[in-house]
Amino acid sequence: MPVTHWILSWQENEQPSREQADEAVSLFLRGMGLAEHQTIYALHKNTGNYHLHIAVNRTHPYTQKVIQPHHGFDIEAAHKIVAEIEHKQGWALQINARYRINEQGHVVRNLQHREQVKPKSKAEDFESATGEKSAQRIAQERGHAVIQNASCWEEVHAGLDAVGLRFARKGSGAVIFVGDTAVKASSVDRNFSMSRLCKRLGAFEPGYYSGRTFKKPAPEPVSHVCREEWQEYQKERQRLAKGRRLVEKKQEEEWEELEQRQRDRREAATARLARHGLFVLNIARHFLKEQEREEKAALRDRQSQSEKPERLPRFKHWLGKRSPHRGNLWRFRRRLAPGVEVRKREFPRGGTLPSPYAAYREMVKKRFPEQMDASRLDAAIALYLRCAGYTPQDVANELFRHTPARLHGQSRDERIEYGRRVVWYAFGTAGDIDIANVRPTKEEIQRFNRDAEDIGAR
Incomplete structure (x- = not known):
């Protein structure tokens, strides 16, 4: 398949222009060595994040010839390209970024980057759908350190047994059992393949495990966010699963009853018609077979047309339907550290400027002197205006009047949409989270209000 699809995604407080999207694609293709290739790309804003296909x-x-970018190591190259795009266009740095741009403008390894062992995309999709830890994540969290620090096979087996896991050979490879679910050892860590472990620990030696490691473990939430709602969701899943099992059992019983009736009828017909000879018996068998086929088709249609068991939606959709605020908290769960309380805060009106945009813009630029894209700067201004007690309508009006127009201009609707997304960030869940992480005090808010009003007075 020679066509490859990549996606670049911006944060909620960032709105790239068409020119920036063009530049980002050019930088990406150049970095991948595909600048001369046929390309189609589209900038979407149909979700909370602008994203570029x-x-x-x-x-x-x-x-x-079909080009393989960077000999298959395109993800590592993409991290470098992302750092370059962020630096050149003034976007916020990626959380736990692998690379950064130094003072000389060169892409260098980020020393503060912490390599994290994460599940593969399929396992993360399962977690996103159910809110439950995947078997792969459980194996990584419980077993990675055990296998990494073991000096012999005996330590591997004893350590995994202590945390409820089991290591076994499968073919020429190895698997780690989480209860009765097998996880490829190499998916937990590349260095945990059978060949690499044998090089480090010697020839494989099977271990003895207690029986409890063979039982399916109890589900665990993938995040501390919305834990109570997740527990309710699990109860609902169990209830619906029980209902599905009852329906399946009833359908199986109906098939067994039908097959038993047909079997009894065949035996009775054979005993009754056997004296008339094989010719008559074969005719009877033919018509019985046709009758059985019709009865099975009728039962199959009746079961397919019966009321289907209710299916539970994905956890984020179920949660968002109950509470959009809680649904957004789940969406931003990776930003929330345990113990951080996110709530809708109402700030008293502290700002007195009739048109505060210009003054707050200068104050924010003074506080954050690094290069910052205009949309990211406007989002920060809107967040400060919210803390100063200005209403969403006040902020939207200021943005419509004062935000600089894009290079090729903006229609009225585009300017309204731009301001709407900025306000949506500042007064929405993402803004609530940023405020909760900073936790500004009343004195700090009064101080930056005074700074802004001093700038406005000058």
Whole structure:
């Protein structure tokens, strides 16, 4: 498949322009060595994050050869390209970024980066759908340190047994059992493949495990966020699963009853017609077979048309339907450290400027002197205006009047949409989280209000 699809995504307080999207695609293709290739890309804003789809035909238009960017190590290269785009366009740095731009403008390894062992995308999809830890994550959290620090096979087996896991050979590879679920050892860590472990620990030696490691473990929430709602969701899942099992059992019983009736009828017909000879018996068997086929088709249609068991939606949709605020908290769960309380805060009106945008812009730029994209700067201004007690309508009006127009201009609707997304961030869940993480005191809010009013007076 020569066409490859990448996605670049911005944070909620960032709104790239068309020109910035064009530049980002150019930087990305150049960094991947695909600048001459056929490309189609689209900037979407149909979700909370602006995101850019890039589809590239890796078949070179002149040589007709399929290019493999960076010999298959394109993810590592993408981290470098992201750092370059963030630095050049003034976006916020990626959380736990692998690379950064130094003072000389070169891409260098970020010394503050902490390598995290994460589940594969399929396991993360399961976690996002159910809010439950995947078997792969459990194996990584409980077993990674055990296997990493073991000096012999006996320590591997004893350590995994202590945390409820089990290591076994499967074919030429190895698996880690989380209860009765097998997880490839190499998916927990590349260094945990059987060949690499044998090089480090010697020839494989099977271990003895207590029986409790074979039982399916109790579900665990993947995040501390919305834990109570997740427990309710689990109860609902169990209730619906029980209902599905009852329906399946009833359908199985109906099939067993039908097959038993047909079996009894065949035996009775065979005993009754056997004296008439094989010719008559074969005719009877033929018509009985046709009758049985019709009865099975009728039962199959009746079961397919019966009321289907209720299916539970994905956890985020179930949660968002109950409470949009809680649904957004789940969406931003990776930003929330345990113990951080996020709530809708109402700030008293502390700002007295009739048109505060220009003064707060200068105050924010003074507090954050690094290069910052205009949309990111406007989002910070809106957040400060919220803390100063200005209403969403006040902020939207200021943004509509004062935000600089884009390079090729903006229609009235585009300016309204731009301001709406800025206000949505500042007064929405993302803004609530940023305020909760900073926890500004009353004195700090009064101080930056005074700074802004001093700038406005000058």
